Amino acid sequence: MEAQPYPQLIVRPARDYLATLPPVELPGSAAMPAYSLAQAYRVCRDITRHHSKSFFLATRLLPRAKRMAMEALYAFCRTSDDLVDIHPDPANALARWIAWQQQSAPPADQPVLIAWADSVTRYRLPPTLVDELLAGIAMDLTTQRYESFAELWVYCYRVASVVGLLSMRIIGSAPGAEAYAIRLGVALQLTNILRDIGEDARRGRIYLPLEDLRRFALSQAEVLAGVRDHRFRALMRFEIARAEALYRASWPGIALLHRDGQLAVAAAALLYRGILRKIIANDYNVWTRRAHLSTAEKLAMLPSIIRRVYRLRRGDVRLDDIA
Incomplete structure (x- = not known):
């Protein structure tokens, strides 16, 4: 972890939190409705507009490409967090979400993950940081x-x-x-x-x-x-x-x-x-x-x-x- 100001504190690694989530079997992708990349980014924009009007307003001040990536980041964080806060089976829901996110190609019916995967690739976002984020969300389970x-x-x-x-x-x-x-x-x-x-x-x-x-x-x-x-x-x-x-x-x-x-x-x-x-x-x-x-x-x-x-x-x- 970067810039940890409390060196005396023993910090449990992010991977350890993610490893405690239940194993999941991912369903096949035969009959799933597919989202185009443009549609996926529009879903992220709508999520951002609905859930954080302050963040949505701030992202209007960015150039279009960066704004779209920031909306994908927000939608990814928001959806991940909601799985823990409001899903009836949060541990399994988060485990499935993380497994989808770690696939080489996201499921065709998951627009947030489609846009997020594109932003991760486009801006070379480090997987270690993504793991830290997901570990923080998983901390709310325990x-x-x-x-x-x-x-x-x-x-x-x-x-x-x-x-x-x-x-x-x-x-x-x-x-x-x-x-x-x-x-x-x-x-x-x-x-x-x-x-x-x-x-x-x-x-x-x-x-x-x-x-x-x-x-x-x-x-x-x-x-x-x-x-x-x-x-x-x-x-x-x-x-x-x-x-x-x-x-x-x-x-x-x-x-x-x-x-x-x-x-x-x-x-x-x-x-x-x-x-x-x-x-x-x-x-x-x-x-x-x-x-x-x-x-x-x-x-x-x-x-x-x-x-x-x-x-x-x-x-x-x-x-x-x-x-």
Whole structure:
């Protein structure tokens, strides 16, 4: 694993997680409806538009070929994640999906895998990174608690930072960009975790490090029950500050990306960062109010994001708060 900031932590290899999935027998392909490559990419675009309006908006700022590959990456991640979160037999569903993904040619009735395979080949995406991503998704099958932020970092690296490392290879980057991409991935995933505390609690999951719960005298049972008192608000302020620090630390890396991808990545980062402000505005109610930015709010932020990118290109790496 790259840029693991906790050398004392023993990290289980990605291949070990994938090896625990059940064996599968893949069906034949006789009567399957076939998707053309163009149709497959359109399906990925539709998945991106439906599930992540912020990411969809950000990818509009990319050249067409890179935009299509980024939509394929998002659709691959989203479909993989949904197999674990909502499929009635998640282990077997994920195992089958991974087996299909590892075939030399994807099944003709799997448009996401058709587009993904094309993007992997076109941009020479490393199989080791894909394995790390899938291992992170597989961790949700067996891990519902993280004792420390060091342990959570590994999960965030796999399910989010690896997406950044794959994105870099699609967009193009200068040497030194990887460490920034890893920090940005952890910031994005931590934002996701904070937004979805209530939803995850209803599934019996707590992603917040247990050491942090103890720091603010909160029990697991209280988090699962939706307690929102001064202790919980203090915990949320602590985690938001941690995420903010990671956004700031990752910001200079935007300048190391290919010029035609800088604005898209900056927009994706800052639009998602805006969720933190919404959580605060909602008084940390992550149980009954889902923090999100409206389309109008996102569009209103774009001029500010463009100015920030121009300043960054001139060497101003400061990342001030967005009003």
